[in-house]
Amino acid sequence: MHQFSRISAFADMSAGDMAAIRALAGPPAAYRRGQSIQTQGEAGPRLFMLEDGWVSASLGLSDGGCQLLKIHLPGDIMGSPSLPYTHAVDSLTALTLCRVRPIPLNRIGTLFAEKPRVAAMLFLSAQEERTILMDRLTMVGRLDARRRMIAFLLHLNDRLALAGMGENGSLTLPLSQQQIGDLLGLTPVHVNRTLRGLAEEGVIRRQGRHIELVDLAAMRKLNILPQRHLQFSPDWLPESSNLTDLPH
Amino acid sequence: MHQFSRISAFADMSAGDMAAIRALAGPPAAYRRGQSIQTQGEAGPRLFMLEDGWVSASLGLSDGGCQLLKIHLPGDIMGSPSLPYTHAVDSLTALTLCRVRPIPLNRIGTLFAEKPRVAAMLFLSAQEERTILMDRLTMVGRLDARRRMIAFLLHLNDRLALAGMGENGSLTLPLSQQQIGDLLGLTPVHVNRTLRGLAEEGVIRRQGRHIELVDLAAMRKLNILPQRHLQFSPDWLPESSNLTDLPH
DNA sequence: CGTAAGATTGACAAGCGTCAAATACAGTGG
DNA sequence: CCACTGTATTTGACGCTTGTCAATCTTACG
Numbered sequence: 001m002h003q004f005s006r007i008s009a010f011a012d013m014s015a016g017d018m019a020a021i022r023a024l025a026g027p028p029a030a031y032r033r034g035q036s037i038q039t040q041g042e043a044g045p046r047l048f049m050l051e052d053g054w055v056s057a058s059l060g061l062s063d064g065g066c067q068l069l070k071i072h073l074p075g076d077i078m079g080s081p082s083l084p085y086t087h088a089v090d091s092l093t094a095l096t097l098c099r100v101r102p103i104p105l106n107r108i109g110t111l112f113a114e115k116p117r118v119a120a121m122l123f124l125s126a127q128e129e130r131t132i133l134m135d136r137l138t139m140v141g142r143l144d145a146r147r148r149m150i151a152f153l154l155h156l157n158d159r160l161a162l163a164g165m166g167e168n169g170s171l172t173l174p175l176s177q178q179q180i181g182d183l184l185g186l187t188p189v190h191v192n193r194t195l196r197g198l199a200e201e202g203v204i205r206r207q208g209r210h211i212e213l214v215d216l217a218a219m220r221k222l223n224i225l226p227q228r229h230l231q232f233s234p235d236w237l238p239e240s241s242n243l244t245d246l247p248h
Numbered sequence: 249m250h251q252f253s254r255i256s257a258f259a260d261m262s263a264g265d266m267a268a269i270r271a272l273a274g275p276p277a278a279y280r281r282g283q284s285i286q287t288q289g290e291a292g293p294r295l296f297m298l299e300d301g302w303v304s305a306s307l308g309l310s311d312g313g314c315q316l317l318k319i320h321l322p323g324d325i326m327g328s329p330s331l332p333y334t335h336a337v338d339s340l341t342a343l344t345l346c347r348v349r350p351i352p353l354n355r356i357g358t359l360f361a362e363k364p365r366v367a368a369m370l371f372l373s374a375q376e377e378r379t380i381l382m383d384r385l386t387m388v389g390r391l392d393a394r395r396r397m398i399a400f401l402l403h404l405n406d407r408l409a410l411a412g413m414g415e416n417g418s419l420t421l422p423l424s425q426q427q428i429g430d431l432l433g434l435t436p437v438h439v440n441r442t443l444r445g446l447a448e449e450g451v452i453r454r455q456g457r458h459i460e461l462v463d464l465a466a467m468r469k470l471n472i473l474p475q476r477h478l479q480f481s482p483d484w485l486p487e488s489s490n491l492t493d494l495p496h
Numbered sequence: 497c498g499t500a501a502g503a504t505t506g507a508c509a510a511g512c513g514t515c516a517a518a519t520a521c522a523g524t525g526g
Numbered sequence: 527c528c529a530c531t532g533t534a535t536t537t538g539a540c541g542c543t544t545g546t547c548a549a550t551c552t553t554a555c556g
Contacts, residue, residue, distance in 0.1 A: 126378060127330075142313040229335060393512075
């Protein structure tokens with residue numbers, strides 16, 4: 001009940017629809033910080049639901065480089081980009097101690113057959129992720145380091161707030177500066193410089209990996225990316241099938 | 249018949265499934281080069297199928313910057329990233345004279361209700377686009393200008409080859425160097441320098457906007473991004489509903 | 497207490513952006 | 527057919543953001 005109220009992607013879903021998604025997943029497995037859940041290139045895509053903790057999705061390059069593609073928070077479905085491929089396209093790594101539930105692929109098939117409305121919302125969720133990546137691409141392609149950092153901190157802050165994790169304007173990252181660099185397309189050294197700069201200007205305060213966004217309003221004004229407004233239950237969605245739609 | 253044999257995303261679809269997608273779209277409208285099909289921020293998402301010509305999807309920044317998100321080729325569905333939102337997230341602009349067919353949204357709803365297999369392939373198609381964006385993000389975040397250009401040229405060459413448009417190793421871009429820069433996260437000046445460099449090294453040959461990839465093998469060796477292998481009809485997909493599944 | 501990983505800092509180099517001017521090119525109207 | 531005009535391409539000079547290298551310091555943890 002608790003962690004599913006904070007799935008941003010499914011914010012608009014009915015209790016029954018949420019139960020349908022939740023029912024897909026198997027029993028949870030635990031991973032320690034740094035442990036690999038899925039390795040890029042491994043055969044056969046797998047699906048997961050993140051029950052608790054933080055997970056990174058990343059793409060490794062043959063020259064040793066690494067790009068962090070997404071920070072997964074509880075409630076996220078992980079592994080879906082690999083579904084149309086023969087091998088896993090990204091690596092999933094536990095950023096904190098976390099619990100992960102596998103989702104058997106054939107249940108996705110029956111979901112499409114039996115619960116068209118939930119399937120459509122899964123489709124919409126994929127499109128939302130696509131838009132988030134479009135924003136990320138724009139951020140890395142057209143913004144300088146300072147603006148990238150601000151956009152990143154704001155985005156994560158909003159996601160955490162929406163998920164009910166941690167108070168607004170205050171976050172503790174389970175990421176090294178190396179990893180923040182891999183996320184933003186910067187070197188760890190420059191991440192450090194950028195953070196120091198923001199702190200010296202008084203835009204943020206920090207101690208260790210804890211960061212406080214001092215002047216949220218000023219930061220939002222510096223954020224060039226357009227605002228997005230979710231409308232997650234459009235009127236063209238198919239009706240709920242009323243068979244197994246009741247919670248519990 | 250013709251242009252649908254070149255939809256990479258639906259390469260594995262049965263004739264019946266293809267017909268189901270095709271049947272969604274309305275009559276085509278024509279757009280001249282530079283004309284806007286959809287404007288970022290406009291109310292109410294719309295869906296399109298590109299019948300003929302090239303279209304760019306782009307995201308404008310409030311400081312005047314612009315990021316090209318995707319080059320759409322014939323057969324592509326356009327506008328889907330905006331579906332979960334109240335307003336269009338990207339702009340669609342004709343790069344060449346092109347024909348575009350609108351897809352009424354409610355038909356997507358009935359598609360999910362009546363053709364679960366086709367709906368699932370639509371879902372897979374969204375995941376494929378997501379993976380392509382993940383590759384783009386990695387490219388812009390971790391590769392220098394030279395490698396970005398090579399990866400771009402290779403990617404486009406492969407897409408065109410797969411679509412049966414133009415011979416392998418030879419392409420004519422309907423993009424200005426400004427637009428290539430917006431695609432790769434570079435300035436037009438640096439795009440020019442990079443292209444000149446590649447030409448001087450003999451990796452490519454060019455006259456105007458026509459580019460020949462002289463040494464495809466060498467270029468592929470320089471391409472750091474991992475290769476992807478589509479498996480677009482996994483065994484967990486739901487069965488075709490056998491009502492209107494026959495071609496014609 | 498010792499060790500390893502991460503954070504911080506400085507000096508330096510380089511890739512890319514910025515500015516500006518020159519050239520080529522396409523479309524238009526006379 | 528040609529001058530005219532705006533747009534895209536090309537090129538050079540210069541500067542700044544960011545990357546690279548390397549040393550030091552801090553922190554976490556066994």
